[in-house]
Amino acid sequence: xxxxxxxxxxxxxxxxxxxxxxxxxxxxxxxxxxxxxxxxxxxxxxxxxxxxxxxxxxxxxxxxxxxxxxxxxxxxxxxxxxxxxxxxxxxxxxxxxxxxxxxxxxxxxxxxxx
Amino acid sequence: xxxxxxxxxxxxxxxxxxxxxxxxxxxxxxxxxxxxxxxxxxxxxxxxxxxxxxxxxxxxxxxxxxxxxxxxxxxxxxxxxxxxxxxxxxxxxxxxxxxxxxxxxxxxxxxxxxxx
Numbered sequence: 278x279x280x281x282x283x284x285x286x287x288x289x290x291x292x293x294x295x296x297x298x299x300x301x302x303x304x305x306x307x308x309x310x311x312x313x314x315x316x317x318x319x320x321x322x323x324x325x326x327x328x329x330x331x332x333x334x335x336x337x338x339x340x341x342x343x344x345x346x347x348x349x350x351x352x353x354x355x356x357x358x359x360x361x362x363x364x365x366x367x368x369x370x371x372x373x374x375x376x377x378x379x380x381x382x383x384x385x386x387x388x389x390x391x
Numbered sequence: 392x393x394x395x396x397x398x399x400x401x402x403x404x405x406x407x408x409x410x411x412x413x414x415x416x417x418x419x420x421x422x423x424x425x426x427x428x429x430x431x432x433x434x435x436x437x438x439x440x441x442x443x444x445x446x447x448x449x450x451x452x453x454x455x456x457x458x459x460x461x462x463x464x465x466x467x468x469x470x471x472x473x474x475x476x477x478x479x480x481x482x483x484x485x486x487x488x489x490x491x492x493x494x495x496x497x498x499x500x501x502x503x504x505x506x507x
Binding site: 310318319320322325365367377378379380381382383384385387 | 423425427432433434435436437440441442479481483494495497498499500
């Protein structure tokens with residue numbers, strides 16, 4: 278089945294130790310998004326790629342970076358995680374075109390900071 | 392600032408009743424409207440989307456859109472305990488560059504509890 282796959286499902290890292298989260302898709306969608314979601318809050322968009330074009334949200338901290346080496350894969354790098362970065366990180370994809378073009382989410386990676 | 396407002400609830404309904412979830416949005420340029428269901432600890436799952444005024448039905452779910460009032464709702468008929476979850480309203484406006492996709496703005500979500 279075509280889908281959005283995130284790895285790992287759970288990630289534990291130490292304060293200040295770089296961490297990378299992975300997202301892959303078999304939907305062949307042009308756009309890939311990274312969201313941060315904290316408990317009882319709405320998902321917050323960090324950035325997105327439209328093909329190779331990177332689009333950062335104005336309030337995304339510099340600590341968060343992203344790479345998209347090809348259509349299928351996208352990575353979220355957190356250079357120096359702080360305690361406030363503990364959250365669920367969600368990857369989503371969507372097509373480009375007329376109509377609604379909903380976003381399809383992966384299962385998420387829950388990040389804990391020690 | 393584009394805003395999407397939802398009543399956070401919790402909304403509690405008995406099994407078999409109709410659950411009504413409401414959402415208002417501030418951006419008149421919004422094009423498409425989505426309802427996602429999110430179980431605790433899980434990722435959002437798309438339930439329905441709507442982009443024309445009126446009603447759209449899919450099984451037990453009906454989405455209603457009124458662009459003049461900037462209001463979108465989700466009705467769940469014959470509610471089941473398995474419907475207990477947080478329901479996120481999301482609104483899409485056209486990307487600033489005019490490309491044919493758009494970022495979503497999410498509401499805070501409404502917690503729905505269906506009790507037997």
